[in-house]
Amino acid sequence: MARQQHSPEEKSKLVLEAIRGERTINEIAAENNIHPNMLSKWKREAETQLYTLFQDNSSKERKAQKAREAEINDLYAQIGKLTTQNEWLKKKSGF
Structure with missing residues (x-):
């Protein structure tokens, strides 16, 4: 099975949804056919790099x-x- 490629736009949309907390990471991941661990990783990366927007x-x-x-x-x-x-x-x- 080939690895899926996700655009930065798609990743950011999913991460923002996860950060809002309206639904669980598992729900978001299942709906978008990605592993919850991958979404959690993207969310962590976004949270740790967010400060660079304001540098x-x-x-x-x-x-x-x-x-x-x-x-x-x-x-x-x-x-x-x-x-x-x-x-x-x-x-x-x-x-």
Whole structure:
């Protein structure tokens, strides 16, 4: 039996219904042909990640910018190392 793929929209609809608590997770899961454990997992993930909706985007952007800058610095260091090695090899081989 192939695994079902659920869209983010479908997951969020089911999770919101579970969070409201008007029906049990078992009832919601049975009606939508999914395992109750899967719905519980989605609900837990939503509850633990909900705060990210309210995070300051500028702090996320700063972290991403710092990561990009660190990667660029690493690449420049690698270029310098390779350039030095290349020059050394040219001298040794007589080019």
